[in-house]
Every structure is written in C-alpha cells, then in structure tokens.
Amino acid sequence: MSHDMSDDKLPQAHDASDAHGDVAVTDNPFADPGLPAHQPRRTDIDERAAKRAERQVSLMFLVSMLATVGFIASYVAIDPDKIVYIFPLGHISALNFALGMTLGVALFCIGAGAVHWARTLMSDVELPAERHPIEADDEVRADVIEQFKTGAAESGFGRRKMIRNTLIGSMALVPLSGVVLLRDLGPLPEKKLDVTAWNEATPAAPIRLVNMNTDEPLKAEDVAVGSLTFAKPGPSASRPAGLQESDEDFQQAIAKDALMLIRIQPDDIKDANSKALGFEGVLAYSKICTHVGCPISLYEQQTHHALCPCHQSTFDLSDGARVIFGPAGHPLPQLKITTDASGYLIATQGFNAPVGPSFWERSA
C-alpha cells in the first residue's frame, strides 16, 4: 500500500476500552455507560412460571417422540401408491405427506423445545469476553523471522541457485502431466460438428425424410400449410433402417439431424435462395436452435415465425430463417429437398450450414 496517504484521515477510534460502567458521565453525554444491568425474566423470579416453562419444553420433546412413532407407523402402514386429496395441496402422495409431516414435527419440536428451554430457563445474563489482537507482537514476529532465516540459511536454498531454479522448473512442469492425462476424456472434434447424417445424401443416393411421429416417409402433400412437421433421416448406406429410437447413438444423431418442415405459399417466401432449397413451398430447416442448441418447437403460422422456448430466439421461416429477435447469432440451416419418382420428399445433399450453436472452427 502506498505511503503517500497519512493515517490522520482515519477516524479517531472511539477507544472506550475503559468504558465499563463508571466513566465520567457528566462531561460526555455520548460516553459508553457500560453494560446495562441484567433484567430478570418472569421465569427467574416466579417459580410457577419456571415450572410451566419446564412442562412446555417437556411437552414439545414428548410430541417429537410421538411424531417419530407416527413416522415409523406411516412408513409401515401406508402404501407408496396411495394418492390422497388434501386441501389446498390437491392430489398428493399419502406416504410422502405423512412421512414429511411427522418427520417435520419430530425435528421441529426438538428444536423448539431446546430454544424455549434456552430462552426461559437457562441464564440470560450477558457476559463480556476480551478480544486479543490477531497480530503477534513485535517480539514474536522478530523471533519467528529469525528462526525462518536460520532454517532458510541451513537449507542453502538462496545460496544454491541451480537447485532452486531447477526445483522451480520441475514443480512448474509436473502439473502438466495431470493436464495431459485428461486428453483421453474424449475424441478430438475434427470436423464432426460440421456434418450430420444428411451429408451422406447424394443425387445418386438420396435420403428420404421420415415423419418423426409416424415413422413413415413423407410426401409433399403430407405437409399442410400452416402446420409444423418434424422429420428425421430415412434409410441411408450407413443406417439401412433409417434412424431408429432403438439405435445406440440415437440421442447423439437426433441432436443434429432433427428437421422441421413447414409449408408456405411459394409467393409468400421472401428469400429466393430459401425458396430454391424447398419444394413447392415445403421448406426443411434444422430444428436445433443456432443459439445454444435447444430444439425449436413453437411456430406461429400467421407470421411464419418460429420461437425457441429456451431463450426466445425468433426466426422468420419465410425469410430464410433470419433471426428477428433474441440472442441467436445466425439463421437456421436449411436442407435442400426435392421429391423422388414415387413422390417422397428426399434430400440430395447436407444442410447449407453446420447445425446447432456456433463454435470457433465454424466457417460458414
């Protein structure tokens, strides 16, 4: 701390250590009059009040005993499936209610009894105790520093510079082995975040869009104007049965592959690129929000706005899923779709941008 500031700006410490009752009250009305005299409580002077307090405390401990018995009885007697109606709580688990209330009463009464005991029957005379400064006095300080210097001199730590420096170096490096050991926590990211199952699709080997709810391939006419349809990838070379819930990596796959389909009158689509990626007004967007990755599930058909319920990023699906409100930083990726000979909706290439939240290596 700088020494340019003098201590004279500190307040005068009201050092009233001698203020224990008998200071010269006359010349300083603000002086410390010392500890006030003890005021006896009713239980201190009235034995009947004291007896009553004693009975109250014991009663609370007794209620606690009964409640514990009630707890054990409830545990044994009440069926865990039993649901009861208790006003104003509604329909709740009888066992949970009985166990919680009996345990609550059993514990509360112990506490209430102990506090009541302390407040009514134990002494309430306030006593002063002295504090001692935390800092050691100068003599102790000098002694310790001397001892430390002796120890340091005996170790030769300051004199043998080579030992000191190599010790510091080795201590600085050794934690690195701990960091290195963490490497196998997971694989390297590589380009994994850039690709989804849809990237496998080619004009020669397209992937069908499969309805998430019915597990059936979708046709353009299945997507009604004003509705929101959720889809997943159908059969592909690496996944001949299409993405199934029973797949071991289903969670990981659906976290990137989930699609939402909407249908807008082609004339209402404002973004020409977006229109070209769709098929007769059917547009396929990634369902995963570009903010932090929540699935988007609220769609307003009049305005074509889709809203993420987590952080309220709002996208205009008629305008290339442009962000019109909220914390998302870029539009939802769109999947180019068309139909195959049998009229099923297919993808022939991956998303036009990496799906999900942004990351440092993301280039598009």
Add this chain to the structure above:
Amino acid sequence: MSSSTSAKQAAPASTRAKPANKAEAAADYLDGRLGIYSLAKANLRKIFPDHWSFMLGEICLYTFIIIILTGVYLTLFFKPSMGEVVYNGSYAPLNGIKMSEAYASTLNISFEVRGGLLIRQIHHWAAIVFVAAMFVHMMRVFFTGAFRKPREINWIFGFLLLFLGFFDGFLGYSLPDDLLSGTGIRFMEGAILAVPLVGTYISFFLFGGEFPGTDIVPRFFTIHVLLIPGVMLGLLVAHLILVFYHKHTQWAGPGRTEKNVVGMPLMPVYMAKAGGFFFLVFGIIAAMSAIASVNPVWAYGPYRPDQVSTDAQPDWYMGFAEGLIRVMPGWEVRAWGHTLNLGVFIPLMLFPLVLVAIAVYPFIESWITGDKREHHILDRPRNAPVRTALGAAWISLYLVLLSGGGNDLIATHFHLSLNDITYFVRVGSFVVPVIVYIVTKRWCLGLQRRDKEKVLHGRETGVIKRLPHGEFIEVHAQLPQERLHTLTSHEQYEPVELPAETDENGVARKVGLVTKTRAKLSEGMFGEGSQIPKPTVEEHQEITSGHGHH
C-alpha cells in the same frame, strides 16, 4: 527372569486427583490422549453475541449438513448411468418408454422407494434454501461491514462456497436426466462451444465426444457428490475455524467495544439455541417437502435432444445467468474462417464477473480508506451510505437479470410482451442499478440526519404543551445515555486529500494516477455528499444547556 521383579514395581501414580464419577473418568481418559481440557478451556464458555441476523450463517451450515445426509441416502438408490432401459415401474404414464437408467432410478426413488420422494424433496429444498441463505448471510456481512480486517479471507472463503454451491446445484439438478435438466446441459454445451479456440475441445472432452454422448451423467455424478462437496467441506471447516478464531462481530451498544465481545456463553445457552435451531431448520424443510413439490421430474419425461418443454427454467440462483444469455443481442463475428460467438461468450464471461465483483469489494474498500486496523463492531448500513448503495445496486442488477431469465414466465403471468421485457432488461441492466444507487444513498443520508436530530433534540413524546405566551410545542425527551452512545459511536472517515502540487521546496511533485484515483474514490465515499457529520458533544451541550428552544 528379572522382569518378574520389575513388573511388581508400582507404576508411578498420576498426580491427578481421583475422578469423582464415571463422566469425569471418561473425560480424564480422553484428556490424556487428546488434550480435551485445554481445548474446552478456551471454548466451553466462549461468548457469542446475539442478533437475529447472526442466525443466517447457521441456516447455511445446517442446510449443508441436511444436503450431505440426504445426498448420501440418494446415492444408495440412484444409478448414475446413461445406459438405456425401457421403463416398467409404478408410474404408469411413462411405462414402456425408453429412458436412461439415471432417469429410471430417479422415478424409482420417487415412486417405489418408501420415503425416497421425501428425501429427494428434502435434498432439493435444502439446496435451494442453502444457496438462498448463503446469499442473505453474505448480504448481512456486506451491509454491516463485517468483512473488514481481520475477516477478509473468511469473506473469500464464503464467496467460494457460494460460487461452488451454484455449480453443485446446477450439476445436481442435471443428474436425473429428465427433459428439463437435459435442456440445461445442452445450454451448457452451447455456452462452452462459444469459447474461442478451445471451446470445441473442452466440449468434446467433457461429453466424451459429441453431445450428449453417454458419459455426462456418471461424470457429473462424481463431480456433484465427491469433488465439489469435498472442496466445500474443507472451505466450510476453514470458514468456521476462522469464525471461532476471530470471535463474532457485534453491534455497537453500551458496554460493547472493539476489544470485547458481549453475549451468552456457548455452554449452555448457545449450544441449546444453535443446536435447537438445526432441528427447527430441518423440521421446516421436511414439512415443506411434504407439502410443496419441487422438480417433479416425472412430469417432464426423459431427455431427448429434439424435444423441449416450455418455460424451461433453471433453479433461481442460475436465473441471472439465464437472464444474461436471454437478453444479450446475438452478436457473431465471422472472419478468417472462424466464428466468434459474442452473443453467448460475453454473458459467459459476465456471469463470473457479476459474482467476483462482490468477492473483491473488501480489498477495494480497505485500499480506499487505507484503514489497517481490526474491526469488530458492525456498521449500521446507513452509516456507510456508499457501501450500502453499491450493495443495493448490485442486488438490483441481479434482480433485473433474474427477471430477464424468467421473461417467459413474467410474460405469461402478467400478460406482457415477451419482447418488451427483454428490451426493458437490456436497458434496465444499465439504468436500474444507477437509480437504485442514488436512491439508496439519499435514503441512508436521510436516516443519518434523523439519527442526528434524535441525538440533539431528543425523541418526540407526542405530548403537546402550551407555553405561557400561547405557543404550542411538542415536548421532546432526551435520549438515555445508552441510546446516545449507540447512535454516536460509529466512525467517520475523512476523504483523502491529494498532496500539494509542489513540495516544500517549490518543486513540482509527481502525483501518480493511482493516488489520484484513490483520492477521487475516497472523496466519493466520504466527501460532503456522502455522509452527514456526527453530532458533537459541544453541539449537544449547547442545545441541552437551556439556550436551545426546547
């Protein structure tokens, strides 16, 4: 053998008198091995001062113990695994649905283990009360200046406990792997990905590959039940040892000085009160858990990355972080083939900064005052207007951000536009704390003036007197000396002045920027606009000596 003779020699008798009873004998036994008498000598009748606000820290301690006890119980039944199972249990609506073992075992605890639901609810409720109590306890310590020397290090310990409590709470409610908690983890993944350079690597190492993978629940489990609680336990013990060592602070009052502590002894009063209070806290939390359901995971369903429920909310203590992320504009910088996601990264950095702001305050204040003395008497918040106003401004920022984190709930409950709330929070985060600061400071100064008025002119008695010449006055009664002392014993700092521009030889003095800043801050804190001078003895005497007007 010679040993037979030496064995017959009587062992040297202990110089201690024979114990009077078995309890004393047991105590003697332990003392010979553990030295308990010396320990007890200092602590058995240790004095604790009394004030209702001193119990806030106790609530933290007791809820922490409750969390540990119930947490151990839950580990006996919870399976921290993301292995997939088809649920076939007593909660019919989810029968036949695929889910992780973590979620299935949480349902099992809630519906099949007798009392399991109660313990789960107590665990969660205690965690909520724990964080809330830490907050309020910290506010008490802040607003009364109890963090000043020698307690700055304990302030840091407390801050770390709060910070770790936040994270352990977050990890805890992520474990059941329900739809809501999975959404929270997804949010965390998105936030990690926003970190420049290393974000994707941290994410892949944390999740063991791509989100969500199958490692996250077992990893979170170990961190939640072992790593963080272990560190917290260590910090808690250190925190309590320091409270014992420093002795408790106390309010100013007759007979109370910086060099003593006035209150009741540990044994028996404080033992009974504090020990009893543990049972009160536990009892109330048990009753709350019986009647109020928190985190009904069965209602959300198992986690799937393509599904979400509306009003996805974290626990309230993460609400301000949620607010930061919701109200931040979506700024993204794309250049040289890289993306810098400022819209997420800035809130991610602000989140710890909002918290660290309170951690460093004791050091800032002691630097400005230059005060290196020990303080054991508490400040009334009004007597430190700038500190109080800063604290209030911080709380208002916290609340504004919290309302940003609950913008969807506010919108639906109060029929407001969600977008308007977000715009309000964007502006309010900057404006509201300033307004709160100004109002609080003026309020404190007003209270200081009222104290001064009371000291000099006494309190209003409500008695109206008519003087001989017809004037009506209200009789004011002198305060007793105890009150006068209490109201005038606080310290008042004077602002630091810059040294003169030239020294005694007329040579221009170099005044560094640091010194200038410090003088400015000191002026802001203790200058004319920031404190009302205390009444002096002279002022008091002049008014009470009969020359005054009443």
